[in-house]
Amino acid sequence: MTIAIHESALIRHFNTRKEVLRAWEERIGARFSPFRGFKMPDSRLYIEDSDFLDSIVDLIITNERHVFIRGPVGSGKSTLMLLALRDLPTLADRKGNKFVTGYVGMTGLYEKQMAAAIADSLRVKYKRSWESSQIIDAVAKESLRRYIEEKSRTALFIEDVADNQEAAFHKLRFLADLPTEEMVDTYGKDQALDEPIVTLVMSGTLMYWNAMLSFLPQIADRTEPLDVPVLNNAKAKEFVGRRIAYAQGRIDSFDPNSYDVYPFSDESINVLNTAARGNPRDIRMLARGCQQVAAENFRKNGDPTVNKEIASLVSQAYATILREVQ
Numbered sequence: 130m131t132i133a134i135h136e137s138a139l140i141r142h143f144n145t146r147k148e149v150l151r152a153w154e155e156r157i158g159a160r161f162s163p164f165r166g167f168k169m170p171d172s173r174l175y176i177e178d179s180d181f182l183d184s185i186v187d188l189i190i191t192n193e194r195h196v197f198i199r200g201p202v203g204s205g206k207s208t209l210m211l212l213a214l215r216d217l218p219t220l221a222d223r224k225g226n227k228f229v230t231g232y233v234g235m236t237g238l239y240e241k242q243m244a245a246a247i248a249d250s251l252r253v254k255y256k257r258s259w260e261s262s263q264i265i266d267a268v269a270k271e272s273l274r275r276y277i278e279e280k281s282r283t284a285l286f287i288e289d290v291a292d293n294q295e296a297a298f299h300k301l302r303f304l305a306d307l308p309t310e311e312m313v314d315t316y317g318k319d320q321a322l323d324e325p326i327v328t329l330v331m332s333g334t335l336m337y338w339n340a341m342l343s344f345l346p347q348i349a350d351r352t353e354p355l356d357v358p359v360l361n362n363a364k365a366k367e368f369v370g371r372r373i374a375y376a377q378g379r380i381d382s383f384d385p386n387s388y389d390v391y392p393f394s395d396e397s398i399n400v401l402n403t404a405a406r407g408n409p410r411d412i413r414m415l416a417r418g419c420q421q422v423a424a425e426n427f428r429k430n431g432d433p434t435v436n437k438e439i440a441s442l443v444s445q446a447y448a449t450i451l452r453e454v455q
Contacts, residue, residue: 146421153424156433157392159376163369164417172215173380174371175208176364176409181355185213188353189284189328190222195305195348197341198332200357203410206332207234209357210286213330217284224324229275232286244268244300251283265300269307276326277316283327289337298344305329305348359407362399366390368409369398369416392423392433397440404444411447418443 154162188196198206210232217228231250238246244261248254253271255264275281285304308322316322329348333341342349360368370388374380390398397419405411419435422443427433 149424149428150421153420153427153433154376156427157373157377159373160378161376162417162420163372163376164413164420166413171375172208172212173383174368174375175205175212176360176367176371177212178358178364181358182209182212182216184355185209185330186216186220188355189213189217189228189330190220192222192282192324192328195329195352196331197338197349197352197354198330198357199335199338199354200332201334201408203408203413204357204359205409206357207288210288210330210332214284214286222282226276226280226282228284229272229279229281230284230286234288240300247285247287247300247304251285261300265303269304269309272304272307272326273312273316276322284330285327286330287332289333298341301329302345302348305351360402360409360412361407362402365402365405365407365412366395366398368412369393372413372416393419393435394437396437397435400437400440400444404447415440415443415447418447 150162154160185196185198188194198209200206214230214232217230221227229251231247231252233243233246233250235242235246241261241264244264245255245257248264248268251268251271253268255267259267272283275283283304287301304327305325307326308316313322329352331341331352338349338354341352367385367388370390371380371383373390373393374383374388393416401412401415401419405415416435419439422439423433423435426439
């Protein structure tokens with residue numbers, strides 16, 4: 130028996146849309162959409178603000194404060210953390226200590242999940258049958274051993290810290306308070322334990338920061354909040370240029386002093402950046418909307434460009450959607 134499979138109108142519609150978008154991408158020499166999202170950020174796509182990045186690294190090196198990178202969703206907090214994480218292993222603090230780094234990028238973890246994620250990121254051995262307190266104790270002991278024997282401090286990077294439950298916060302407080310009085314009494318005679326041996330580098334929105342003020346005031350009082358700067362028009366242009374170069378396979382040779390944003394015009398990017406208020410994620414989403422309109426124009430008249438008019442049209446539609454969902 131033969132079963133006839135009929136393609137629905139909806140499937141035909143989406144397949145046609147895919148073909149239209151793909152034709153536009155091929156026209157500009159892209160292997161995929163320049164404005165698709167990525168599960169993990171690629172530091173090559175980041176528009177580096179050297180002063181801001183230096184301020185993060187300097188706080189870690191001086192070991193005077195923990196760090197909270199604060200900004201709205203899509204502002205580049207995760208990428209900033211990865212860039213700081215990239216640089217730290219090559220640096221030393223004012224006492225000559227090197228750094229052991231860990232990165233916890235998962236949010237909404239329960240207490241034991243958080244403890245296990247911290248141990249895994251710092252390459253600390255533990256038994257799966259252990260309770261969360263036992264896992265964190267193992268992390269503390271290994272951090273102390275590395276500090277004493279290997280002259281290495283621990284820098285723990287944690288995304289969206291206040292998205293975790295209150296019970297998990299206390300594990301972070303325990304690490305932030307290291308060395309404990311017991312450690313100082315045991316090893317203080319032979320080793321100066323007069324500074325924190327674990328630095329927390331956290332990220333989150335203003336709402337998350339306020340939650341930490343409520344749940345972790347002991348850490349918040351010793352934490353420096355740093356607000357992620359928004360992109361100006363020049364940096365927004367570079368953001369678009371980097372994404373286009375990435376999709377074209379040219380990101381490794383990208384020159385921030387000389388690059389092209391074709392098929393976008395400078396005016397169109399300025400419009401998008403104004404609508405996005407300098408937020409990289411919103412710029413990307415608006416640019417993707419422009420791609421869809423430009424792709425349809427390319428199908429009709431062979432012109433793939435994104436001009437000011439297209440950018441304005443997409444920005445107005447985006448603003449309308451945001452008003453409706455808020």
